[in-house]
Amino acid sequence: TEGFENRLKSNIYEATDFHHFVKLLKTKRYTYTHIQRLLMNVLLNIKPTDVTSNIHAVKVLAMNDRGRQYLKHLKTAFPERQYITNINKSNAHYFTNEIKATHIYNAISGQQQTDFNTPVIQQYR
Structure with a gap:
């Protein structure tokens, strides 16, 4: 600017x-x-370039039964994408900026491991 x-x-x-x-x-x-x-x-x-690059992975935060059905549809419709429910060493490269932001937040807030250790929230009826 x-x-x-x-x-x-x-x-x-x-x-x-x-x-x-x-x-x-x-x-x-x-x-x-x-x-x-x-x-x-x-x-x-x-x-x-970090922002405009093609996104090949989607981080799933939460879902209900309808969301699970939709996720199944997405996996079929877009097989080239990864739908990640748990971040680990093999897929962390997709979330480099998010991981950096989390480390900064943790350092400032005094909290530890506030992200990437919470499982996908699933709502059942």
């Missing part, structure tokens, strides 16, 4: 915390949400 990098540099030392920093960066053109996304991309070193 043209000129925004100068705004970042000039306000970084004035800010007392993250929220104050975002408030200093806010303009009519740049919303809070846009600024927060941009800062997360900088923090996680996410490049445009």
Whole structure:
């Protein structure tokens, strides 16, 4: 974003915390949400090529009976994609940015292993 990098540099030392920093960066053109996304991309070193690359894996977070049926349909309709319910060493490369974000969150919050250890939530009726 043209000129925004100068705004970042000039306000970084004035800010007392993250929220104050975002408030200093806010303009009519740049919303809070846009600024927060941009800062997360900088923090996680996410490049445009990381975002525009083809997605070959989908992380399943939760499902009910209808969702299970739909997942079965997707596996048949799109066999080239992986539908992952449990992240492990063999498929973690699909979620590099998410894993980095989780490590940062854990470091800041003082929590440990808040992600990737919770099984898929299944709702039964």
